[in-house]
Amino acid sequence: xxxxxxxxxxxxxxxxxxxxxxxxxxxxxxxxxxxxxxxxxxxxxxxxxxxxxxxxxxxxxxxxxxxxxxxxxxxxxxxxxxxxxxxxxxxxxxxxxxxxxxxxxxxxxxxxxxxxxxxxxxxxxxxxxxxxxxxxxxxxxxxxxxxxxxxxxxxxxxxxxxxxxxxxxxxxxxxxxxxxxxxxxxxxxxxxxxxxxxxxxxxxxxxxxxxxxxxxxxxxxxxxxxxxxxxxxxxxxxxxxxxxxxxxxxxxxxxxxxxxxxxxxxxxxxxxxxxxxxxxxxxxxxxxxxxxxxxxxxxxxxxxxxxxxxxxxxxxxxxxx
Numbered sequence: 503x504x505x506x507x508x509x510x511x512x513x514x515x516x517x518x519x520x521x522x523x524x525x526x527x528x529x530x531x532x533x534x535x536x537x538x539x540x541x542x543x544x545x546x547x548x549x550x551x552x553x554x555x556x557x558x559x560x561x562x563x564x565x566x567x568x569x570x571x572x573x574x575x576x577x578x579x580x581x582x583x584x585x586x587x588x589x590x591x592x593x594x595x596x597x598x599x600x601x602x603x604x605x606x607x608x609x610x611x612x613x614x615x616x617x618x619x620x621x622x623x624x625x626x627x628x629x630x631x632x633x634x635x636x637x638x639x640x641x642x643x644x645x646x647x648x649x650x651x652x653x654x655x656x657x658x659x660x661x662x663x664x665x666x667x668x669x670x671x672x673x674x675x676x677x678x679x680x681x682x683x684x685x686x687x688x689x690x691x692x693x694x695x696x697x698x699x700x701x702x703x704x705x706x707x708x709x710x711x712x713x714x715x716x717x718x719x720x721x722x723x724x725x726x727x728x729x730x731x732x733x734x735x736x737x738x739x740x741x742x743x744x745x746x747x748x749x750x751x752x753x754x755x756x757x758x759x760x761x762x763x764x765x766x767x768x769x770x771x772x773x774x775x776x777x778x779x780x781x782x783x784x785x786x787x788x789x790x791x792x793x794x795x796x797x798x799x800x801x802x803x804x805x806x807x808x809x810x811x812x813x814x815x816x817x818x819x820x821x822x823x
Contacts, residue, residue: 528684532618533599535666539679542585548674550643551581589671590803591627594620595640597681599664602651604777606689610650611659611687618644624671631661653689655776656661656818661685683772690814695769695777698759698784703709723747728761749768758791758803761813771823786810 533539544552557575563569596618605611617630622642629636629647636647655658667678723736726746739747761781766774778794785792786805794801794813797820801813 526682528762530683532596532616533681535592535595535597535679537593540589540677542589542675542677544675544798545669545673548581551577551674555581556696559813581672584672586672587671588668588675590818591625591668592666592677592679595666595679597666599662599681599683599685601685602661602687604811604818605691606690607653607655607656609653611689613649613651613661613664613687614646615649615664616644617644617726625668627666627668629817630665630667631663634793641655651687656689657822658819659687659689667749688815688818690818691772691779693780693783695773695780698788700780723749758793759785760793761785762795763797775817777819779814780815782813 508649544744546590556569561567562574594615598616598618600616602611603615613631617627617629617638617640619640619642624639624641626637626639629638629649631649631651634649634651636649638645638647651659651661661683665678666681669676678745679709723739724747726735726748728741735747736747736749742757747773761772761778761779766777769777778796781807782792782794786809789805791803791805792813793803794816796816799816801809801816
């Protein structure tokens with residue numbers, strides 16, 4: 503790691519570099535929270551109450567005020583019960599995370615967590631990962647909550663651990679438990695660059711000639727079917743016949759597209775990846791068949807959701823420049 507990268511680490515990242523503060527091995531799911539997984543520490547409000555009680559008891563002893571001493575010890579016992587109650591609020595909860603779906607760089611990554619209660623009393627909890635958190639109230643029924651994790655660059659996003667915490671019942675102490683996820687989510691490149699119509703070539707011929715999509719020319723009219731776009735409706739013929747007529751376009755898929763890395767030599771490394779990502783997305787939206795040529799890898803001609811996933815995954819996992 504370079505010196506500049508080290509200087510940009512935040513305090514949490516610095517702590518993770520120390521073996522004592524690193525996340526443990528991956529937890530089996532669902533995780534049932536036990537006694538040894540729960541930690542309790544006073545909040546700022548709890549520390550203030552503790553100092554106030556210490557001053558009260560010292561003053562009571564100094565002035566031999568039994569009533570004030572009784573009040574002080576009574577409040578101390580209530581605070582102690584609050585700590586135990588916070589511990590019990592987490593004990594027995596079940597946590598399960600769902601594998602996040604891939605997103606494009608810059609879009610939030612949705613991490614869904616299922617929480618199953620132990621009892622029926624409603625309590626407030628907070629689930630957090632890094633600087634992102636979600637607060638919810640848990641009663642007798644299981645609940646799912648979603649964290650929107652920020653994504654900045656393509657590749658694997660490592661999610662080491664997840665924390666669930668509560669301030670129940672008085673906010674004097676925070677009880678928390680950590681779920682070791684050790685999850686890797688895939689982040690696709692950000693789709694940016696020129697439109698697909700501007701520049702593409704045939705995957706079969708590899709001639710490199712620029713062309714226009716044949717689907718721009720109407721072929722014939724047919725009767726409207728449910729799901730057809732309103733833009734395809736031929737209004738004048740429909741008015742003459744009394745039934746909705748739709749323009750049927752010539753199929754422009756006779757020649758598949760070749761999305762070629764080597765054709766983008768005028769772009770920077772990451773700009774090439776973003777441009778190819780945009781073309782993959784647009785080719786799939788327009789139901790074109792396409793192949794993807796990358797350094798050391800070629801995804802053969804195809805179409806559909808699985809083909810799109812393979813292409814985007816190949817772009818996301820290219821080595822960083």
